[in-house]
Amino acid sequence: MNKHKSRLFKENVLLRCINCGSIYEADPWLFICPRCRGLLEVEMPSNIEVDFRSIANRRMGVWKYKELLPLGNDIKPITMGEGGTPLIKLSRVMEALNINGIEAYVKFEGANPTGSFKDRGMTVGVTIAKYIGVKGVIVASTGNTAASAAAYAARAGIKCIVVLPKGGVAKGKIAQALLHGAEVMELDGTFDDALEEVFMNVTSSNSRDLYPLNSYNPWRLEGQKTIAFEVVDELGIVPDAVIVPVGNAGNISAIWKGFKELYRYGLIRELPRMIGIQAEGAAPLASAWSRGLDTPQFIEKPMTIASAIRIGRPVNWMKAVRAVRESKGTFISVTDEEILESIKILARFEGIGVEPASATTLAGLIKAYNNGIIERNSTVVLIATGHALKDPDTIIRYSL
Ligand SMILES: Cc1ncc(COP(=O)(O)O)c(C=O)c1O
């Protein structure tokens, strides 16, 4: 029997506060800077021995890039082969929309085991939860985080508690959480209220029975940065722009972190522009951006048909604003009508079925092209975050 437990984190992995820059030792339970209450981000070691060619024979997916993840090399992951999602070139859509001179791809995250990009984060987050020996995991959710946490917790043999905004979650996602045995609690209020409840409970309690896996947990976001790795690995170039739906704002931050790390390790020579898309009724970041404000104006009652991104107080707003600013990108808002139309276009012209939040990316591309934000001869990747089957009611209600 091996008496020495493998190290949870690689040597020289640290946590850095994104607000005051304080540095801390890697700690699975540290989420917020004790000095200034800013969010933390994982700082990877300054050099890493890996390049895309040396791992070319490995199976695609999150763990293909294990050298670029903070977990110790001997840690056994809780995995279902997540990641390695298709990168689908758009052709008929571009013709139909008369968008010329742009090469556009959809990174179809709906092909993950539970049908959304959250699986990339959960494989890392639940692996940590299992290693540290908690009884279970806890999340607030608009649905996909819940479905994913529930499935990975089931695979790890631990509990999962999900707190959902009552009436605010698409049916497919609630069904998944229940199917995988999660304890589902509904709260009268918004997702933001639910997240605050979970956050306050976890941080104010001394108990370490339940491990929180929302995106204020910087370790979970490490799994999501592999979207950037896969895009470069498969395309063979760095796209000019990456278009990402923005809700709690963790994913755009994680993807940008992934690109920056590739750059820092000398694996790429350019960086893409990050374009974050919000739905008009839930656009604290896009509306602040368009007014030239530094901080978002939070929305008490966010409203959009895209329930996954019906979020008024994005917990990762500071990371996301930094990603967009550093990358010389932008935030854009799109209407519900534009979202519905984009679902239909992707489905009819390319056979790609996405949930409403994901369709913001095509709506955003159309706007960005029409406004000259994306120039001719650009290569653009749209991150289609979740599968159409997540939200069948919207498809039927709007006769899509
Ligand atoms: C399908 C889907 N797309 C986009 C998002 C937005 O991602 P983020 O919260 O990381 O901004 C979410 C969840 O928030 C989601 O479930």
Ligand SMILES: N[C@@H](CCOP(=O)(O)O)C(=O)O
């Ligand atoms: N859309 C999300 C909202 C929660 O985001 P998280 O990244 O903080 O978990 C969901 O699916 O619940």
